Amino acid sequence: MYKFQLFIFSLIASLAEAQEASALxxxxxxxxVGNYSAAIEHYESxxxxxxxxxxKLARAHQAKGTLxxxxxxxxxxxxxxxxVIAMNEYGKLLxxxxxxxxxDSVFTELISVYKTNPEFYYQRGRAIENMPKNIVLIASDSLEDRKxxxxxxxxxxxxxxxLDSTHQKALSELATFFLKKKDFKMVEKLAFKALESYPTNVEIIGTLAQSYxxxxxxxxxIIWFEKLISLGQNSQFIREKLGNAYYKDRMYELAIEQYLEALKFSPEDAHLHATLAKLYNYTKDLKSAEIHGLFAIxxxxxxxDEEYYTLSRTYEMKKDWANAMKYVKRSLAENPDNKNAEYTQxxxxxxxxxxxxxxxxLYEDFITKHSSSKYAKFDPTLKLAKERAVILNREIFMAEGEQE
Incomplete structure (x- = not known):
């Protein structure tokens, strides 16, 4: 009888295990295959x-979004x-x-046992970085203590x-920190260290590009932002910063290409239109300059004032004096101290x-206003204004003499 009961018990246990294995x-x-709700039902059973x-339930709920x-x-x-696996994933989800x-508590507990695991330090750093801080500094604190x-x-x-000199995320966090502190030398040191083991790390390359x-x-x-684009990265920030680097190097056609790409992300960005208007002025594409100048306004x-001034310069180069005067006056109405607009007027x-x-x-008013400035003797517009005033005085004097 006992053997029979044991057999029945073993049979029931085997069937239960088989059912559990089947459900699992x-x-x-x-x-x-991503059917998380159905998977959860079966795990729960x-x-x-x-x-x-x-x-497994935790992972399914996380994938489903029921955090x-x-x-x-x-x-x-x-x-x-x-x-350990569960605590690591639990801490990341927290x-x-x-x-x-x-x-912080979860990863501190893990670190107390696994002192040489670099990932646990990195994750605890993420937690601590985002925690509210009650900072109290005293005069006797050393620089290291304050840090x-x-x-x-x-x-x-x-x-x-x-612990792991190739830990890309920790290196990226450190590089970003030093970028904010404008410690560019340290940014570059960390970035190149990271790129030794992972040359296509776009986060690191982006940080390095910003540092330069x-x-x-x-x-x-230009080299590093172009590298980002070659790796498939594309954003208004990347295009605008690359365009500005080309602009500063007076590579206007290349700058225009990048600003036009940036404009695709933000078609109503007044700053982008204003910059394009200036660039098109430099390349003498005055029709395009006019279009972007009007959009900027x-x-x-x-x-x-700057947008009106740029547009007035476009019309000046087109010799459309009526519109040039219209927009330079608008510039000065916005900002009476816009020196470039005063001279252009x-x-x-x-x-x-x-x-x-x-x-x-107009020339005499400009000369009177700016002759006392600190760098007046180096001011080319002031020099040109004085030269033109002398010529106008002579022309007026001769014209009045002829009338007499």
Missing amino acids: AVADSLYA IQPKKESIYL DDALSNYARAATGTDE ITKRKFKEA EILYPYLSDYEKAVA YYKGWNEET LYKDQPL AVVADNYYEDKRAVLK
């Missing part, structure tokens, strides 16, 4: 649940043989859910890199007005 296999298959099932359910299942999973203090107080997460990123951009090294800026909020009037005395007055 179906659930795993559903999860693999398995009784009793081991920690490994809770881990609170994922967190609760990770917490249940983090007690069995897969504890960061995603902005539960930074809890994530630890102000940026406690840095030591974790540095530890991650010390803010240093004003246009040639290097259309899309920009006040003030508009006199030049346009010189070509547009018949009354030479009115023109002379």
